[in-house]
Amino acid sequence: MEQTCMAEHDFPSESLDPSGEGWEQLRAEGHRMLDEMIDNLATLRERPVWQPVPAEVRETFRRAAMPEESGGLRDFFSAFSRDVLPYSVGNRHPGFMGWVHGGGTPVGMLAEMLAAGLNANLGGRDHAPVEVERMVIRWAATMMGMPETASGLLVTGSSMANFIAVIVASRARPDGVAMRTTGLQGRKLTGYAAQTVHGCVSRAFDLGGLGTDALRLVPVDAAFRMDMPVLRRMIAADRAAGFEPFLVVGTAGTVDTGAIDPLDEIAAIAEAEGLWFHVDGAFGALATLSERFRPALAAIGKADSLAFDFHKWAQVPYDAGCVIVRDPVRHAAAFAQTLSYLSREDRGTAAGAPWFCDLGPDLSRGFRALKVWATLSVYGTRRLGLMVDQCCDVARYLAARVEREAGLELMAPVTLNIVCFRVRATGEDDVALDNFNAELVKDVQESGIAVPSTTRIGGRLVIRAAIVNHRTVRADVDRMVDAVLEGAARRRDCGVRVPG
Incomplete structure (x- = not known):
């Protein structure tokens, strides 16, 4: 089989750079990796927001031996695509609302590549x-x-x-x-x-x-x-x-x-x-x-x-x-x-x-400044300001949806982009209700539909949704609320009575 990626013989003894045709092989592999990452960004909505790392993948990393001999760039990227890319934290996805994580941009990704190439x-x-x-x-x-x-x-x-x-x-x-x-x-x-x-x-x-x-x-x-x-x-x-x-x-x-x-x-x-x-x-x-x-x-x-x-x-x-x-x-x-x-x-x-x-x-x-320069130069502060408005508008839409739902309760004023709410229940103590909401959040996260998180307001555990991702729209928070309500309905027989 023809060798199509860099291997040991592509590195001269005095350098870690490729030699001869190795440069063209590197170029081809680099373009393929970049294309796949751009495709991945373009199709985020088609995949789960988050999914747990399978036991066999964890074991792969835990048992991996230190490499002594040179390997191929293609093999490395295949392992990355298989064992890392599907199991990242999920903050690029529009359904990620758990913590205040930015979603990143393709422009920022490219700027990171340039900064790494410069190695300043x-x-x-x-x-x-x-x-x-x-x-x-x-x-x-x-x-x-x-x-x-x-x-x-x-x-x-x-x-x-x-x-x-x-x-x-x-x-x-x-x-x-x-x-x-x-x-x-x-x-x-x-x-x-x-x-x-x-x-x-x-x-x-x-x-x-x-x-x-x-x-x-x-x-x-x-x-x-x-x-x-x-x-x-x-x-x-x-x-x-x-x-x-x-x-x-x-x-x-x-x-x-x-x-x-x-x-x-x-x-x-x-x-x-x-x-x-x-x-x-x-x-x-x-x-x-x-x-x-x-x-x-x-x-x-x-x-x-x-x-x-x-x-x-x-x-x-x-x-x-x-x-x-x-x-x-x-x-x-x-x-x-x-x-x-x-x-x-x-x-x-x-x-x-x-x-x-x-x-x-x-x-x-x-060289962190390069990706900041790229972001501000390409998008401009006016457009970024409108994006902030959009996030806050989506948060207010979410708060209004929560207030319309009989089974949900808004737990704090919405100042900017964070909405705190919980599932209502009657006849149960605070500890049981806290546990119910905590387990419900884990259910929603593992479903891959959305990633909210939890915090405590006045000592009570609540569901927290932070709208920070520029990709998040009203439909995304509706899917999250629907998943919460459906999960609550499934858990009615688990110790907490929830209005249906």
Whole structure:
């Protein structure tokens, strides 16, 4: 049988590149792989949203031996197509509504290929990809109403972006930079965020050496927004007890319900109290692209720092988080290092300071900015803003459908794109009803029809649908609701009585 893909003899001893006709074989295989991935994207609706990884596929990976000899690219892609592609998390599919995951785009996929081909390290040095990231950061800052002179960098996601912001905020205190060498030295720094804040903020306090107890969780009001009078009282109480408040975090789009904290009031309190004002806008900050939602998010422009993800509502492929810091000097002061092997020069490859490794913990960094540039350039912020509107319109349609169904109950206000609801039942305790809804969600996920998730609202387990995918339309949420109702009907004899 004729060899049609690269094998051991195609690699000369001094390189991992193909040789001779191997380049043409690589080209042919590459085109075939790209065609198959484009076909896969074009036909997403024809497949299940998600399906469990079969035991035999798991066993294939668990028992696979380390390759010692060269193999074929075609064999590799065949294994990928058979054992990986059908069993991904499903967030590309329009029926995926479980978590706030962007759906990606073909444009982003192609940009990732270009970035991989370039194989640029954006930790530093003087090269064009660094300028692309600086451009993207400038665009991000102005998009959010912050000055274009703001500092920032692209990171794995908002978990890392929030961590960087917490570190910068702690070092921005009087004598804070000294903590880089001496540590806290007994300083009792405290920060504040709503009880609904994402867990990565607490983790940032943990990893930053501040301790999770240093993050005070502020109760929320009936709309799941941070309670301002309580925040003021907590800050005053801490000062009276000898603590050093340094940070307040407002959330633009909470992970449970999509609520937006009163950012303008938080900004005013932060200014009056001399606190760093940080916004965690992991997905919700990008709603500022929408003319409808921009006013509710205008106070982001007052923030000292902001964390958000391009890989969520902007649909950039994973990963593409972003942190913006208003004051470039304070940002660099928190992370910059002077090391002999990283010397900055006035010309040559080592020119171009400051480098991105001066703004965060990573020295090795991929070219994430290329896929962000491609996405913004091809689709434009206006079209992305309309896509945000579309997602929120679908969420409101879903909420209205839930309210029309006698067997369902809406559990929280719909601020942006997240809808929380559950199946009603009478005559059963809360634990039984929670278990019923939890099992029902797993049924729907395993059906392949849709992927909702669960969360807890007021201590009660609810079904959560986050409309983030640009491909999701009203028919998709109708299929999800139908699957929930049909699953509930099948489970009527499993311990929970559901109105039929």
